[in-house]
Amino acid sequence: MQPEIRENLSEGRPWWRHRWPWLLLLGPAVAVVGCAITIALAFQSYGDQEIHDGGARQGLVVAPPPPPAPAAH
Numbered sequence: 001m002q003p004e005i006r007e008n009l010s011e012g013r014p015w016w017r018h019r020w021p022w023l024l025l026l027g028p029a030v031a032v033v034g035c036a037i038t039i040a041l042a043f044q045s046y047g048d049q050e051i052h053d054g055g056a057r058q059g060l061v062v063a064p065p066p067p068p069a070p071a072a073h
Helices: 003-010 020-046
Strands: 056-058 061-063
């Protein structure tokens, strides 16, 4: 490659002065922000909901409800 063409391609600028690295980083950055917002909303809105199916909460573990007792005749 000729030296003049090589200089025109790189233009002697650092990588952050070009547009293409920022376009490549934009997608993952949007995904990280969206994930953080989703996690924050999940903890704010649904963090302390009750268990309605009869299960018992033991710390972070939710135990299944006990089996129903057989009906006496």
